[in-house]
Amino acid sequence: MRRDFLEKTLRNLGDALDEAGRAESSGPLRRLDPRVKLAGFFGLILAAASSRHLPVTLGLWGLGATLAAVSGPGAWRAILRLWAGVGLLTGAVALPALFLTPGPALDWGVTQTGLQSALTLLVRVETTATFASLIALTTPWPALLKALRHFHVPALAVVIFAMATRFIFVLLGIARDAFEARRARHVGHLPGKLRRQMAASGAAMLLGKSIQLSGEVYDAMRARGFRGEAVTLDEFRCSRADWAAAGLFLALTGAALEWGCWR
Amino acid sequence: MHIPDGYLSPSTCAVMTAVSLPFWAVGLRRVKAAFSARLAPLISVCAAFSFVVMMFNLPLPGGTTGHAVGVAVAAIVLGPWASMLAISVALLIQAVFFGDGGITAFGANCFNMAIAGSFVADAVYRAIAGAAPLGSRRRVVAAGLAGYVALNAAALLAGIEFGLQPMLFHDASGAPLYCPYPLGIAVPAMMLGHLAFAGVAEGILAAGVVAWLQQNEPSLFEIHAAAGRGRAQRIGWAVVLALVFAAPLGLIATGTAWGEWAVEDFSKPEARAAVAAASGNVEPPAEAPGGMARLAELWKAPLPDYAPAFLHNAAAGYILSAGAGVALTGAAALGLQWLARGARRRNPVG
Numbered sequence: 001m002r003r004d005f006l007e008k009t010l011r012n013l014g015d016a017l018d019e020a021g022r023a024e025s026s027g028p029l030r031r032l033d034p035r036v037k038l039a040g041f042f043g044l045i046l047a048a049a050s051s052r053h054l055p056v057t058l059g060l061w062g063l064g065a066t067l068a069a070v071s072g073p074g075a076w077r078a079i080l081r082l083w084a085g086v087g088l089l090t091g092a093v094a095l096p097a098l099f100l101t102p103g104p105a106l107d108w109g110v111t112q113t114g115l116q117s118a119l120t121l122l123v124r125v126e127t128t129a130t131f132a133s134l135i136a137l138t139t140p141w142p143a144l145l146k147a148l149r150h151f152h153v154p155a156l157a158v159v160i161f162a163m164a165t166r167f168i169f170v171l172l173g174i175a176r177d178a179f180e181a182r183r184a185r186h187v188g189h190l191p192g193k194l195r196r197q198m199a200a201s202g203a204a205m206l207l208g209k210s211i212q213l214s215g216e217v218y219d220a221m222r223a224r225g226f227r228g229e230a231v232t233l234d235e236f237r238c239s240r241a242d243w244a245a246a247g248l249f250l251a252l253t254g255a256a257l258e259w260g261c262w263r
Numbered sequence: 264m265h266i267p268d269g270y271l272s273p274s275t276c277a278v279m280t281a282v283s284l285p286f287w288a289v290g291l292r293r294v295k296a297a298f299s300a301r302l303a304p305l306i307s308v309c310a311a312f313s314f315v316v317m318m319f320n321l322p323l324p325g326g327t328t329g330h331a332v333g334v335a336v337a338a339i340v341l342g343p344w345a346s347m348l349a350i351s352v353a354l355l356i357q358a359v360f361f362g363d364g365g366i367t368a369f370g371a372n373c374f375n376m377a378i379a380g381s382f383v384a385d386a387v388y389r390a391i392a393g394a395a396p397l398g399s400r401r402r403v404v405a406a407g408l409a410g411y412v413a414l415n416a417a418a419l420l421a422g423i424e425f426g427l428q429p430m431l432f433h434d435a436s437g438a439p440l441y442c443p444y445p446l447g448i449a450v451p452a453m454m455l456g457h458l459a460f461a462g463v464a465e466g467i468l469a470a471g472v473v474a475w476l477q478q479n480e481p482s483l484f485e486i487h488a489a490a491g492r493g494r495a496q497r498i499g500w501a502v503v504l505a506l507v508f509a510a511p512l513g514l515i516a517t518g519t520a521w522g523e524w525a526v527e528d529f530s531k532p533e534a535r536a537a538v539a540a541a542s543g544n545v546e547p548p549a550e551a552p553g554g555m556a557r558l559a560e561l562w563k564a565p566l567p568d569y570a571p572a573f574l575h576n577a578a579a580g581y582i583l584s585a586g587a588g589v590a591l592t593g594a595a596a597l598g599l600q601w602l603a604r605g606a607r608r609r610n611p612v613g
Contacts, residue, residue: 042366045268045366045367046273046367048268048269049268049269049272049273049276049367050272050273052434052440082362085362086267086362089267090267090269094443096444096448097439097443097444100443100444100448101438101439101443102437103436103437103438112436113436113437113438114438114443116436116438117438117439117440117443118443120438120440121269121270121441121442121443124268124269125267125268125269125270127269128267128268128269128365128366128367129267129268129269129362129365132268132358132359132362132365132366133362135359136359136360136362141360144359154291156291156295156302156303157291159303159307160303160306160307160310160348160352161307161352161355161356162307163303163304163307163308164306164307164308164310164311164314164352164353164356165311165356165360167307167308167310167311168311168314168315168356170311171308171311171312171314171315172315172318175315175318175319196467196471197471199319199467199468199471200467200468200470200471200472200474200475201471201475202319203316203319203331203333203336203468203471203472204471204472204475204476204479204480205475206312206315206316207312207336207340207472207476207483208476208479208480208483210308210309210311210312211305211308211309211340211483213304213308214301214304214305214307214308214309215301215304217304217308218301218304218305221303221304
């Protein structure tokens with residue numbers, strides 16, 4: 001049976017809330033200094049994105065898979081879901097390239113150049129997505145935001161990111177409640193125009209609530225002494241293990257760039 | 264629409280981030296000046312709104328559903344600068360938390376959806392709504408069209424970025440290293456889905472939200488009105504920006520424009536054939552006309568045929584030439600503006 005837009009929207013909103021709640025991990029990456037992790041994974045993402053040799057990109061993908069495997073079952077399941085989603089999307093995008101890219105012909109109309117470029121794209125996208133997800137899966141959001149301050153991201157921007165993340169959960173809850181309430185009063189199949197009006201009025205209601213909420217939060221912040229200048233706490237300390245991990249990240253990134261890009 | 268990591272080369276990502284940085288810097292300054300300490304809660308809540316709206320499934324004519332970005336609604340209610348910041352924050356959270364859109368491609372995604380999307384939506388909405396009353400139907404239509412055009416402009420930019428990859432980045436065997444489709448495939452493939460579905464979803468959302476706000480919360484339209492200034496100039500810059508980023512479309516075109524032949528084209532057999540084919544099969548003269556040959560010697564362009572001699576990649580040369588042209592035109596416009604200001608200061612009555 002075809003699900004209507006209310007069901008789909010509710011499922012999307014529920015999935016988003018669940019996804020955020022499920023992102024639990026353990027293992028050595030969890031204990032690593034967030035600054036080391038952020039810089040290290042960014043370096044690996046750059047190396048994977050720059051790699052021109054499939055074996056090097058495959059090696060980096062293997063590294064990402066290993067790191068996900070040692071980060072606990074929650075992180076591993078999240079990475080498997082990610083691979084499935086990214087693989088399906090990128091596979092669909094890359095599929096026509098097998099036939100459309102000019103080059104020496106193989107069987108079934110596939111060209112060698114097309115096969116090579118489709119594989120390179122698929123493996124690279126899976127690898128970079130793995131590293132990007134590992135940052136989020138193994139680092140609590142507040143620690144990640146605090147780490148951003150060490151890379152000279154303005155404090156105001158960090159505060160905005162932090163507040164936006166919290167508001168997302170508030171607004172997701174409001175939107176889900178509103179759609180649940182609408183579904184409870186909903187009988188039979190509504191005409192398309194009415195369904196579109198309902199979706200748009202749901203969004204408009206949410207916008208109104210958002211602006212109202214921003215006013216209330218602003219008043220609460222002012223009451224606590226906020227005058228527009230954002231301040232964040234920075235209490236990170238690098239241990240020996242963090243320095244060793246930083247060295248390892250640097251060596252791996254350098255090797256991947258050397259073998260995959262510069263050589 | 265959310266470009267993942269790996270589809271664009273690191274240098275493309277770096278260029279797109281560098282292009283986006285001044286917008287973020289100016290946006291933060293302007294929005295802070297307009298909203299003062301209220302900036303942080305307003306932008307964060309609006310970013311959260313944009314994020315949640317992207318989860319909505321909108322029923323489309325024909326029985327399908329589609330997602331909107333909410334960029335037109337944000338641009339209409341908050342203004343383009345605040346909208347740009349809010350959508351950028353939403354895109355960052357999507358990239359880091361949900362893997363939707365890449366981290367290295369963040370600058371490109373922000374440029375397409377947050378920056379170009381916000382400014383195009385604002386320009387279209389203002390151009391169509393004009394001075395119509397806040398509660399008029401014209402504003403609903405304007406919002407719908409603004410959403411439709413803004414999302415398609417963002418899709419066009421993404422298509423161009425994809426399409427440039429195989430031209431600029433391939434290995435020795437010619438295999439593309441990043442997105443494998445040239446402009447001729449990438450742009451139509453991106454545009455088809457957005458013209459038919461995603462743009463429609465954005466338009467429906469924007470029109471529906473504006474209609475609802477007109478009835479229930481008209482005061483929300485005053486947020487942007489209270490903060491906005493210099494709109495005509497902004498619209499002008501948005502149009503210029505859109506044209507600049509459409510420049511690589513010229514790479515799709517084949518052959519030369521009729522009547523723009525070089526002197527040496529008259530002596531090359533393949534160029535002569537092209538001239539004849541474009542001129543109703545009338546053969547060109549055996550050699551270039553004397554006057555044409557004489558005048559062609561008068562001036563040697565520094566970047567002849569949009570192909571600087573020091574760059575061996577034709578596509579890169581074309582884009583560099585486009586950038587140089589825009590910079591020179593901008594400098595000339597600023598020079599004229601400066602001269603006009605000077606003249607006004609010397610002769611304030613005239």
